[in-house]
Amino acid sequence: MMRIVAESANRLVSASITEHGITAEMCAALPCEHEWWSHELQRRPNRPHTVFRRANQFAAPLAGRLLPALLGVCIASLVCGGCSAPAGNPAKEGPRQVGATDVNQPIGSAELDELTRAFADRYVGLLASTCDALKKDNPDPVQRREAQVLMVDCATNVYDIASNADAFTRMLDLVVVTTLVSQVWIDDDRVAEVFAGREELLIRALHHGRVEAWALAAQVLRPDQIDLLDYLLWDWRRHNPDMVRVSFVRFSNFAIGRGKSANSEVLAASGLYANVGRQGQAVAEARLLTERMFYMLKREPNLLRWQVEAIKDNTLATPEVGNGLTDFHRLTEQVEQLPKNVAAERQAILAALTEANGVVTSLGQTSNSINEMLKTADTLFARYDTWDRWGIAQGSRPFDIREYMEGLKELAVAVGKMNDMLKSSNELLGSSEWDRRIQQVSQSADERMKMAAEQSQRVVHDAFWRVYVAISILFAMFILCLMAVFLVIRRLRIVAGNASDAGRKEMSK
Amino acid sequence: MTWLHLMMVIALVCAVVVGCSSPPVIDGRGASDQVVHNADIALPVAEGDANSTRVLSGDVLPPYEPVPSLSGKITSIGESTTTNLVARVTVEFRRMYPDVTLQVTASPISIGPSALLEGRADIVPMSRPLTPEEVQSFTKKYGYPPIEIKVAADALAIYVEKGNPVPGLTLGQLDGIFSRTQRRGGSSIEKWGQLGLTGEWTDRQITLYGYGPEDGAYQIFQQQVLDGGAFRLSLRVEGGGSSIVQGVAADPGAIGFASVFFACKRVRVVPLAGADGRFYVPTEGNIRRHRYPLIRFLYICVNKPPRQPLDGPATEFLRFLLSREGQQIVAAGGNIPLNAATVEQGRRSLAE
Numbered sequence: 003m004m005r006i007v008a009e010s011a012n013r014l015v016s017a018s019i020t021e022h023g024i025t026a027e028m029c030a031a032l033p034c035e036h037e038w039w040s041h042e043l044q045r046r047p048n049r050p051h052t053v054f055r056r057a058n059q060f061a062a063p064l065a066g067r068l069l070p071a072l073l074g075v076c077i078a079s080l081v082c083g084g085c086s087a088p089a090g091n092p093a094k095e096g097p098r099q100v101g102a103t104d105v106n107q108p109i110g111s112a113e114l115d116e117l118t119r120a121f122a123d124r125y126v127g128l129l130a131s132t133c134d135a136l137k138k139d140n141p142d143p144v145q146r147r148e149a150q151v152l153m154v155d156c157a158t159n160v161y162d163i164a165s166n167a168d169a170f171t172r173m174l175d176l177v178v179v180t181t182l183v184s185q186v187w188i189d190d191d192r193v194a195e196v197f198a199g200r201e202e203l204l205i206r207a208l209h210h211g212r213v214e215a216w217a218l219a220a221q222v223l224r225p226d227q228i229d230l231l232d233y234l235l236w237d238w239r240r241h242n243p244d245m246v247r248v249s250f251v252r253f254s255n256f257a258i259g260r261g262k263s264a265n266s267e268v269l270a271a272s273g274l275y276a277n278v279g280r281q282g283q284a285v286a287e288a289r290l291l292t293e294r295m296f297y298m299l300k301r302e303p304n305l306l307r308w309q310v311e312a313i314k315d316n317t318l319a320t321p322e323v324g325n326g327l328t329d330f331h332r333l334t335e336q337v338e339q340l341p342k343n344v345a346a347e348r349q350a351i352l353a354a355l356t357e358a359n360g361v362v363t364s365l366g367q368t369s370n371s372i373n374e375m376l377k378t379a380d381t382l383f384a385r386y387d388t389w390d391r392w393g394i395a396q397g398s399r400p401f402d403i404r405e406y407m408e409g410l411k412e413l414a415v416a417v418g419k420m421n422d423m424l425k426s427s428n429e430l431l432g433s434s435e436w437d438r439r440i441q442q443v444s445q446s447a448d449e450r451m452k453m454a455a456e457q458s459q460r461v462v463h464d465a466f467w468r469v470y471v472a473i474s475i476l477f478a479m480f481i482l483c484l485m486a487v488f489l490v491i492r493r494l495r496i497v498a499g500n501a502s503d504a505g506r507k508e509m510s511k
Numbered sequence: 512m513t514w515l516h517l518m519m520v521i522a523l524v525c526a527v528v529v530g531c532s533s534p535p536v537i538d539g540r541g542a543s544d545q546v547v548h549n550a551d552i553a554l555p556v557a558e559g560d561a562n563s564t565r566v567l568s569g570d571v572l573p574p575y576e577p578v579p580s581l582s583g584k585i586t587s588i589g590e591s592t593t594t595n596l597v598a599r600v601t602v603e604f605r606r607m608y609p610d611v612t613l614q615v616t617a618s619p620i621s622i623g624p625s626a627l628l629e630g631r632a633d634i635v636p637m638s639r640p641l642t643p644e645e646v647q648s649f650t651k652k653y654g655y656p657p658i659e660i661k662v663a664a665d666a667l668a669i670y671v672e673k674g675n676p677v678p679g680l681t682l683g684q685l686d687g688i689f690s691r692t693q694r695r696g697g698s699s700i701e702k703w704g705q706l707g708l709t710g711e712w713t714d715r716q717i718t719l720y721g722y723g724p725e726d727g728a729y730q731i732f733q734q735q736v737l738d739g740g741a742f743r744l745s746l747r748v749e750g751g752g753s754s755i756v757q758g759v760a761a762d763p764g765a766i767g768f769a770s771v772f773f774a775c776k777r778v779r780v781v782p783l784a785g786a787d788g789r790f791y792v793p794t795e796g797n798i799r800r801h802r803y804p805l806i807r808f809l810y811i812c813v814n815k816p817p818r819q820p821l822d823g824p825a826t827e828f829l830r831f832l833l834s835r836e837g838q839q840i841v842a843a844g845g846n847i848p849l850n851a852a853t854v855e856q857g858r859r860s861l862a863e
Contacts, residue, residue, distance in 0.1 A: 189775035209761035232751025
């Protein structure tokens with residue numbers, strides 16, 4: 003049953019023409035490109051198709067008798083006007099009228115042509131501004147990449163749609179793309195997942211684009227047709243919920259099973275070249291192709307630039323590159339910090355040495371004090387020695403200070419040794435050898451600091467050199483692209499010139 | 512003593528049964544501050560398998576029994592929402608009966624009844640009941656009224672932006688928000704602060720989104736909520752349901768009405784006060800039990816004389832639509848399938 007339902011969704015708009023105009027499955031309800039168009043033409047007997055019929059009646063004899071001349075005129079028009087003429091030239095498109103409602107103001111094909119192309123440029127501009135704003139001062143490489151990818155995807159596809167030969171198909175495709183993109187980003191709340199904290203900008207832009215696209219559609223479709231198209235898009239989204247890159251979807255995706263080329267239907271339905279013959283049709287196709295090419299060429303520099311930016315953002319947002327950049331950043335920070343660290347170490351060493359020197363000096367002063375104290379003690383002990391001798395003479399056990407004397411003598415010996423040691427230390431500090439050692443330490447620290455500074459400078463130089471090389475390569479690629487474009491244009495002009503000459507010769511004959 | 516024990520057991524069993532089957536409504540607090548958490552809101556999902564299993568969760572619908580052979584032509588002219596449904600059913604119907612030709616055309620909602628009146632259509636899909644004037648014109652011409660058969664249910668959901676904390680709304684409050692005539696007697700509501708929201712919401716202006724006057728949903732909302740009154744002129748009319756919902760999603764101060772089918776992640780469906788004063792969200796259960804107040808049906812109108820069968824294969828098409836398989840297609844398309852009683856009612860009206 004589910005398979006059936008899925009098929010039903012796919013075939014929802016498949017249609018077949020019968021003697022009554024549009025029939026079939028539900029699709030008659032919605033204009034499936036030109037089937038609906040032809041239905042509209044049939045529905046309004048006094049409107050454009052009458053004009054077409056008259057035009058065709060006029061063109062039929064021309065096709066038989068003046069075919070070569072007509073071919074020449076067509077080629078000349080291709081050369082002189084077709085390549086550079088604006089897309090919406092009424093003279094070329096004829097007065098056909100697309101399905102305007104009785105309520106709304108009817109809109110002509112030429113006007114729709116202009117409106118759709120203007121909308122395409124406006125939509126891309128709006129998205130470009132929004133994505134630039136999303137990227138500005140944004141530290142997150144993933145957000146920057148997503149913004150750039152969104153812009154490039156949409157711009158490429160919208161320009162592709164805008165260069166389509168048929169205004170009606172173009173309008174439907176623009177509605178499809180703007181609606182699906184807004185559904186993915188707004189309705190499915192992808193905007194909050196990807197651009198958390200900055201989503202308002204994108205929501206505003208995408209919703210605005212969608213509203214404009216539907217306003218454009220409202221000038222061509224009836225309200226019930228708009229309702230139906232809205233439902234179809236929503237239903238398609240329901241059946242493709244995981245598809246995020248939706249800017250590649252076209253209205254023809256909704257008409258699977260029709261098995262016809264839209265372009266061939268355009269030519270067949272327009273009626274302008276129906277009686278001109280195969281050659282005339284080929285010329286028309288060449289003109290359409292040329293127009294499409296010029297349209298794209300004019301916008302190619304922007305697309306190229308955005309695609310290069312997308313590649314850059316994509317590279318920066320890759321985890322491996324991100325890790326590498328983090329390591330590089332850490333290394334450069336270390337290099338930057340190295341001289342400071344060495345200087346700090348040196349300062350610390352010098353401070354330690356100064357402190358040690360101070361300690362030694364203070365020890366020397368202390369030893370002098372101890373010497374003085376010992377002299378005083380000797381004098382004192384000599385007095386006690388006299389007292390001791392007096393006490394023995396009295397016949398009683400006097401205060402025996404000898405035990406303390408022994409201890410003090412040992413202390414004096416120890417202090418004397420320490421004094422010697424301090425004298426030796428003083429001699430050491432005052433000697434030239436100590437100065438030499440200190441100089442060696444200082445020199446070693448200086449050398450290390452110098453070496454570290456040189457190394458850091460070398461790393462920075464290398465990095466900048468690589469950046470220069472990369473920029474040079476990109477610049478060279480850009481120049482090559484420009485040259486290629488120039489050569490193509492030049493080649494086309496030559497071909498066009500040759501064709502023009504041939505046309506003039508043909509005319510002169 | 513024995514009787515007392517027996518009564519206690521019965522009371523206990525009743526309490527358990529009632530407790531298990533109680534509807535998912537807000538309870539336990541006063542009507543003014545009742546709140547439904549977002550987790551309670553279970554909206555129809557897009558997955559076909561899930562839908563097909565839920566179709567018959569509560570009701571047992573009769574399976575469709577195909578007839579040996581069928582041929583002929585069915586012409587359908589009607590409103591686009593129901594025409595979508597007819598188109599989906601058409602695909603499966605043609606698989607069973609390849610000799611049947613179906614011509615399905617969507618049109619503005621006013622075209623269908625006139626096509627039925629003029630005999631240009633065998634079936635007329637509608638998203639609202641026929642108006643008394645339309646029925647009267649038909650009866651005047653044929654001597655009997657047209658038959659309106661319910662084929663699917665739907666709910667008009669009230670959407671706000673996902674960060675909007677409004678807990679629930681009554682129909683009176685909706686009238687104050689959307690109407691410029693306030694026929695329900697309430698006052699005009701133009702700011703969220705008037706609905707009890709505080710902080711940044713207090714002075715935030717309410718922006719309105721909805722369908723245009725040609726749409727059936729507009730007319731139903733006008734009848735059921737505005738009591739026949741007039742919409743505010745500030746109503747932003749969008750072309751379709753998904754456009755309405757996205758308009759609400761992109762505007763923090765917005766409120767809009769559209770089919771529950773169009774719910775998405777960036778909006779919140781506001782619970783509405785039902786007839787019993789409790790607040791209900793438009794879940795399938797609440798819609799099928801008629802607890803949610805803004806319910807509408809999708810209809811197919813036919814010209815069937817009393818005690819006579821319909822001409823051509825239209826009867827079989829409607830029988831298929833009112834079967835288990837037909838309602839599975841209804842559910843897979845995002846609409847709410849009918850309950851058994853409504854299906855039976857439709858089948859009876861076809862047989863009479």
